[in-house]
Amino acid sequence: MAGMRGIDASSADTLRAAGMRATRQRTALLSLLTAAEGPLPVEALAKRGKGAFDTATAYRMLEAFQTAGIVHRIELAQGRALFERAGTHHHHAVCRSCGRIEDVEACVPASIDERVRAASGFARIDEHALEFFGLCRSCV
């Protein structure tokens, strides 16, 4: 792997490919998101970042990532946004008791976006989110 400058090389490349500067903070944040096992709140990202970036900066970076389409923001926890690396289309199951979030493969027919567009007053529908709520095994 000649030329690899570390585990963050691909994150830096992704950033530059998206037209944004590959700063130390952004590279660290994107690496964390890529390695994450699920959606995380900024608080958790900051903790995992071990001081590599400031919280306010994290929010700014995440907004930029969102705009670039490399990160998704979801609002499942009450009052706190969660962020996850974009790429694989999937949905979530949320435990009402402990808040645990699990990725879910199940999805709606691909044609549904178009069907909704036609039936609604919308000019275009380019994304959908599907969430399931219930109780995980640990919460009986």
Place this chain on the structure above:
Amino acid sequence: MAGMRGIDASSADTLRAAGMRATRQRTALLSLLTAAEGPLPVEALAKRGKGAFDTATAYRMLEAFQTAGIVHRIELAQGRALFERAGTHHHHAVCRSCGRIEDVEACVPASIDERVRAASGFARIDEHALEFFGLCRSCV
């Protein structure tokens, strides 16, 4: 309509049927929600309530309504919760530009909740939410 004590009679009945006191504030809030054309933030409910109830109280009432299953809370606007009268199962289309929210009839097959439960680590799935994102006609 003998015996009807006003337009809020049914709201009061709904409250008592749910085992909660039919206070002036609760009756007013539930009437507003029932008459609403879509999900509303607490701010809008308070404004429509014209001083009939306090904002802090509105949050408390809405939490009680949620627990009783007569109101749904959704998190579509960034940072502010929206509330709507429960009853008809439906979903939402959200305009990324102006934030407009429209009800949508489209849904997933009824069997999907069970399928997700079986495939996931969840003991039970009793609800799902489906949101569509795009641009409404007014936002081109």
Place this chain on the structure above:
DNA sequence: TCTGTAATTGCAAATAGTTCGCATGTGCAA
């Protein structure tokens, strides 16, 4: 490789939505 410059960051202060404590008020069962 060095440099200029515009983009980015850190810190601290400001917002905004939501929640809480507590004294007062009130629905409703008896």
Place this chain on the structure above:
DNA sequence: TTGCACATGCGAACTATTTGCAATTACAGA
């Protein structure tokens, strides 16, 4: 009609997120 547990209003406290601004830094071009 009355008692009292439950509800409400007010203000203060919280929490997540955003913003202003000066200092720092990535990286295109020399």
